[in-house]
Amino acid sequence: MCRGARETGEVLNADPPTSDANRSDPSSVDLSVQIPCPRGSLELSHPVLPASGTFGYGEEFEPFLPPGTFSAIVPKSISVEVRRGNPPPRAVETPAGLLNSIGLQNPGLDQFLESYLPTLQSYGVPILVNVVGRTIEDYCKVVEAVEGQPLVEGYELNVSCPNVKEGLLFGLDPEATASLIRAVRPLTDGVLMAKLTPNVTDVAEQAIAATEAGADSISVINTLRAMAIDWRTGESRIGTETGGLSGPAIRPIALRMAMEVCRAVKVPVCAIGGITCAQDILEFASVGASLVQVGTHLYREPACLPGILTELRELLASEGYSSLETMRGNFDGGRYRLPDRERPVP
Amino acid sequence: MKMPVAKCLVDSYELKANEDLGEGWFRLDIHAPEMASKIRAGQFVQVRVDAGDTLLIRRPFSVYDLNPAPGADATELSLLVQNVGPGTHAMQELRPGDPVDLMGPLGRPMPRPDLAADGVLFLVGGGIGVAPLYLYCRELVSEGSTLDHRVLLGARSSSLLIGLEAFEKLGTTTHCATDDGSDGYSGNVIDLLSSQLDGLDESTPVAGIGCGPHGMNQALLDLAIGRDLHFWISLENYMPCGFGACFGCVIPTPEGQEPRYRRVCVEGPCFPVNELPSRL
Ligand SMILES: Cc1cc2nc3c(=O)[nH]c(=O)nc-3n(C[C@H](O)[C@H](O)[C@H](O)COP(=O)(O)OP(=O)(O)OC[C@H]3O[C@@H](n4cnc5c(N)ncnc54)[C@H](O)[C@@H]3O)c2cc1C
Ligand SMILES: Cc1cc2nc3c(=O)[nH]c(=O)nc-3n(C[C@H](O)[C@H](O)[C@H](O)COP(=O)(O)O)c2cc1C
Ligand code: FES
Secondary structure (H helix, E strand, O other), X not given: OOOOHHHHOOOOOOOOOOOXXXXXXXXXXXXXXXXXXXXXXXXXXXXXXXXXXXXXXXXXXXXXXXXXXXXXXXXXXXXXXXXXXXXXXXXXXEOOEEEEOOOOOEOHHHHHHHHHHHHHHOOOOOEEXXXXXXXXXXXXXXXXXXXXXXXXXXXXXXXXXXXXXXXXXXOOEHHHHHHHHHHHHHHOOOEEEEEEOOOOOOHHHHHHHHHHOOOOEEEEOOOEEEOOEEOOOOEEOOOOOOEEEEOHHHHHHHHHHHHXXXXXXXXXXXXXXXXXXXXHHHHHHHOOOOEEEEOOHHHHOOOOHHHHHHHHHHHHHHOOOOEHHHHOOOOOHHHHOOOOOOOOOO | OOOOOOOOEEEEEEEEEEEEEEOOEEEEEEEOHHHHOOOOOOOEEEEEOOOOOOOOOOEEEEOOEEEOOOOOOOOEEEEEEEOOOHHHHHHHOOOOOOEEEEEEEEOOOOOOOOXXXXXXXXXXXXXHHHHHHHHHXXXXXXXXXXXXXXXXXXXXXXXXXXXXXXXXXXXXXEEEEEOOOOOOEEOOHHHHHHHHHHOOOOOOOEEEEEEOOHHHHXXXXXXXXXXXXXXXXXXXXXXXXXXXXXXXXXXXXXOOOOOOEEEHHHHOOEEEHHHOOOOO
């Protein structure tokens, strides 16, 4: 009942150790990441961020580690209005996963500015404010109100909600996603990141629409629509019929989607989905991701980050890499691709 | 100025003993000095039951006992566990010397009601709910409290009155109720509480803390609201994180108050009945 071998850096079925000549010094391995944006470039000391909604507003992690250990903070989604969230029960464990229906409970824009933002700023690292809305105007209102605040270096737009006004589904319809990005783009010269839903047939199409409309980065994936029921009572195990699935169970799907997005766009991609250790991060980097977010795993190991960073450096050094950037994208997809596929069919 | 934040530990500790108590119940004694010295009755720990990913989420358990005594000198903590599923099954398989991965202390301690010297404090437990109540009694004893406190334990049958002996050894006045009448009061523990309340002088100040399965908690809530009693109820909602980050363990505010969902793990797990909704 201790942490798994995967998490402690023990490499299972590892290849024979590479020769010492190949090995570089772990402490000198460069993990930094740049995200170009109209303002210039946001430089992060390493690629690991917390996933929105799993890190609260930072404060909840203070008992475990300085929240500023993350290279940037992505707080829980903020909407203009206060959201109460969904009725309980709101979560249930599924095999290697967690099914939730929190319902984007959040204190709303005013409370965020007054009570939560000052605490987030006290951590001293860039903040990427995660925004959710029902209309384009909702998103714009939040961005306008937060823009210019110290350490707010950008936004992660949670584009996976129904647009009640225009009857479109942001994140499901590339045109709706694009019009949202186009509307927000003039309001900030910081990083504009579009967080895409995996509940589409072609995630790359969404990513292309978002970047063509001006997004500086794409984050994938949000939770997968899923359900868990009790056949005896004929009831859902959560308070809503379906919920969002996260955790290691979704990692292989997230990896495939991250690869598809990395192939489709040139901007830095932030991979999310079931990440628990440095090995997982390197798999996402291998398909081209520049950044990652850790979500559900933080619930069981809230203080995991320092260990993950050490292991990341050690693993890169053991393969002779001097930086994460030099290893990124080493997955050779070309050799598996059929000649008639320019982009893999989803 | 912000208050300094109490540190929460996440570490691997050594199992000292695993005592089988019968009926699927067992007690784990864990050597965890840094953690044990900080824990107060009513607080809980999250146990990582799987080193891999199969059982993803930690399981929450109230701390049952601290040794050699609750307080700064405690080096060992005990959990009283009922095997109800895969996670608790894995815990039952643990042997002395095995590592146990704990996160804690979590949640708020159980309150100390402000009772006059002639007051009576009822501690009402059902099933695994006895765990935090036992540590609470141990704290009262080690503080030399003279408060008249009475433990009422309920179970389906006498063989399921786990923990009864420990309370008796502590010298706590303990009454039990069994559904089948095999020990003590014949009926449920809430009816026993009712009859005890009826036996008290009208002017006796009364307070209480309850911790049990959902049905017991609901019956206690109904009784406490009906009789206007100063009671607290400790809830055991499903808890994905246990430290306030996920908003997964919430309960609504009572009817008539500003509608809002509160996190049981950080604002509780023990709530005064006037802060609970009428249906738990
Ligand atoms: C604050 C708190 C304190 C607790 N203290 C104790 C204790 O001292 N001793 C003890 O034996 N148990 C305690 N529990 C309950 C314990 O956490 C669950 O029994 C355990 O998580 C079950 O895990 P499992 O994998 O064995 O079973 P699962 O397969 O996960 O569940 C089996 C059954 O237990 C129920 N269950 C699952 N998780 C919880 C939960 N978090 N709370 C209540 N029921 C649950 C499920 O609905 C299901 O019916 C406590 C729970 C909370 C929230
Ligand atoms: C309980 C919970 C709440 C979440 N809340 C949000 C949210 O408010 N906004 C958001 O963009 N994503 C939210 N997510 C999705 C995560 O940010 C992440 O995309 C997803 O969980 C996959 O990563 P993981 O497997 O590492 O958890 C939430 C996830 C969980 C488990
Ligand atoms: S269990 Fe996560 S907020 Fe309470």
